[in-house]
Amino acid sequence: MKKNKNILFVGVGGQGTILASKILTEGLLQYGYDVKMSEVHGMAQRGGSVTTQVIFGEKVYSPLIEKGNADVIVAFEKSEAARCLPYLKKGGYLVVNDYEIYPVPVLIGAEKYPEKVNEKLKKAVDNIKILDASKMAEDLGNIKAQNVVLLGALLNVLNLEEVDWNKVMKGIVPEKAFDLNKKALKSGMEA
Template sequence: MVKSILFVGVGGQGIILASKILTEGLLKFGYDVKMSEVHGMAQRGGSVTTQVRFGDKVYSPLIGEGEADVVVSFEKVEAARWINYLKKDGKLIVNDYEIFSLPVLIGKENYPTNIEEELEKSGVNFKLFNAAKIAEEIGNIKTQNMVILGALVKSLGLENLDWEGVIKEVLPEKLVDINTKAFKYGLSI
């Protein structure tokens, strides 16, 4: 059976790193894994998506509408933008975090204020938490991606694998402790 994970967010949130750690871990633990990433206008705060598919045998990294087992949204508006990719019985993980686009910053548009209400109305199975706040409490806001990754790993039932070892392999030594702490916190969400 193949599982499909769609990561969505805004450039600079660590989406590609989180999906790389997930991919490396899944490969290490014997899964066939395919990954595809789209940077868009990432360096300007634009959308970033990463698609990860894993299982016994995976032929393509691409996830179509209605095919994602899990959509992981690093920013609230992105959850609403990509929800149509979620399977009917899929899970949505949402970082309760807002990044204002340029049109919002210059007053041409308003940031949507009813995203959580819309998600509730949609009937989607979703988990909403503020990974940025948790990461700040841990000691570094840049680790919010690891908090989110921990929550994803738990939702997939893969928490018993050696993720700390994978984090050690992927990250520079000076970043391992704080990111491992953030990941473990995410496992408790």
């Protein structure tokens, strides 16, 4: 790999954005990449935005991704995808969970949730994969595995299937959740 890859994870507090980033980072480290990760919790405990930036390659000096430089954005919630779209580079790839979480201003009626988000994203981005990761995870047994479904889709986009991701997850996720996450990862890679 000659050029570094910039991955931006965006979601809402409680969706598992940081866990997915940690699994990715650990796997990349084990595979021999230089990796830097940075996370931002914006009122995450109250349903606020969470972003994680992961950069990997031969040599990485900073974990920060500037606007227009993300090779891939993985959005755990579709309005977060729209909000972070300026970070995606031209020709970059967008993986979106077709899922809505209403922020407090929407819940109290002060604002409206954006309409036709998926259609707008499809018009703005050539390389886009929209999947219902939440439903896929729920069908597997627990909606909380949506993060690993999305991680699986990302690994497919990056062609990183050669890493033993199940082994990586085994050291990170709780033992009682391992089988579910193993299925979720496979589901996302096949989506």
